Amino acid sequence: MLENHNHSAPLTPMHALVYEGPHRIAWTTRPRPQLRAPTDAVVRITAASICGTDLHILRGEVPGVAVGRVLGHEGVGVVEEIGAQVTGIRVGDRVVISVITACGRCSFCRQGMPSHCRDGGWQLGNTLDGTQAEFVRVPFADNGLHVLPADVTDLSAVLLSCALPTGYECGVRCGHVQPGSTVAIVGAGPVGLATLLTAQLFSPADVILIDLDDNRLEAARLLGATQILNSSANNVAEQVRALTGGAGVDVAIEAVGLPATFALCQDLLAAGGHLANVGVHSAAVSLQLERLWSANMTLTTRLVDGTSTAMLLALVQRRRLRADALISHHFALPEIVVAYETFAAAARHRVTKVLLHAP
Ligand SMILES: [Zn+2]
Ligand SMILES: [Zn+2]
Structure with a gap:
């Protein structure tokens, strides 16, 4: 050679x-x-x-x-x-x-x-x-x-x-999921589903998965979501309120990264709730502080560590x-x-x- x-x-x-x-x-x-x-x-x-x-x-x-x-x-x-x-x-x-x-x-x-x-x-x-x-x-x-x-x-x-550390660290841990929590996860992509899997480590009372894709929602149901909602229905926030006795959820996890899904999370939140952003955003979103300033809410953002x-x-x-x-x-x-x-x-x-x- x-x-x-x-x-x-x-x-x-x-x-x-x-x-x-x-x-x-x-x-x-x-x-x-x-x-x-x-x-x-x-x-x-x-x-x-x-x-x-x-x-x-x-x-x-x-x-x-x-x-x-x-x-x-x-x-x-x-x-x-x-x-x-x-x-x-x-x-x-x-x-x-x-x-x-x-x-x-x-x-x-x-x-x-x-x-x-x-x-x-x-x-x-x-x-x-x-x-x-x-x-x-x-x-x-x-x-x-x-x-x-x-x-x-x-x-x-x-x-x-x-996917699993992102869902757990940025969604579940930042969102303070607790035993008995009501949780909504907006986005049933891989990270949304990983968030669903790791949220269940804390025995939340309800985990509601919201997405546009019925196939991904069905996957979410098989992985333990207690409710699945297709967000193409225009009353998703009302349905979540109905599922939570009018209160809204303790934890709303944004796992999409769009202005509309971030806005939806703000509409789902109960007083004292946590909004944990997981999605990767590439456009400005609106934070509705005119409505949320008195809601005792916590907003978190995080990169996976x-x-x-x-x-x-x-x-x-x-x-x-x-x-x-x-x-x-x-x-x-x-x-x-x-x-x-x-x-x-x-x-x-x-x-x-x-x-x-x-x-
Ligand atoms: Zn990744
Ligand atoms: Zn270093």
Whole structure:
């Protein structure tokens, strides 16, 4: 075999899903990622998934994503390489990759907000190449990877990258779901359904799921929603009032990211209620303070931190969370462009969440 002594070895190619600008993605060839820092790991992807946020990127609504970026922040794989300072992860470990990259040392990491890490945050598939590829480089691997027990399948584990911690941290925990709470979740997409699953850890009295898509509402009913309401009916707020003895709900969780769904949440709230925003918004919404100033309400916003991932993994392993029930469609990783088209037309194809398997 010939060796080239004048240059470093040519980079081994891999396949990856590359953002080529608004409405344009391609499964194409890229150099396989290599370690850059001693705290990095390189992971060979065995399963990945597509997030609603990826659809926002594809529509050009996340301006920080550069043309040429490998997309994806949800994935499971096997550790191929580790840097010299990685101590908690070994080559060959099966891992789930967290959406959040965290140095663990900066002021925000130490406050429990690694989503705002000064040297991290949501980087994979955003400002760094992501998981919808054959290989991915994961910075601060000790913080960004969780080793998977052998009895947790890729199918369940992939929801731990983003959907389950987002629903739990930004929806359930920020919304202060309590035993006996009445909860409305607006949006029955993957994160809305993950919120539904994790809300039930607290034994709420009622969880009402509201969406436009009857197929997703049926999925919600099977996953434990006590009521499902199609928001195409123009009296949804009245129906929720009727279901709650006229009071409204203790917790309204916005899991869509549109002005109309944010407005609906404000109409559903009981006095003293919590409105927890989970949705990714790209347009201004109106906060009806002229009506809500005296409502003793609490509004929260949050980025997922992934600080609950280890706890959620323990619950998935013990079958206390049926994460795998969120996956409706399976594709081979090289079919990812078709998977995006299918997920983007979720109602037509009856999709809740897609899983991509590496061949
Ligand atoms: Zn996500
Ligand atoms: Zn940090």
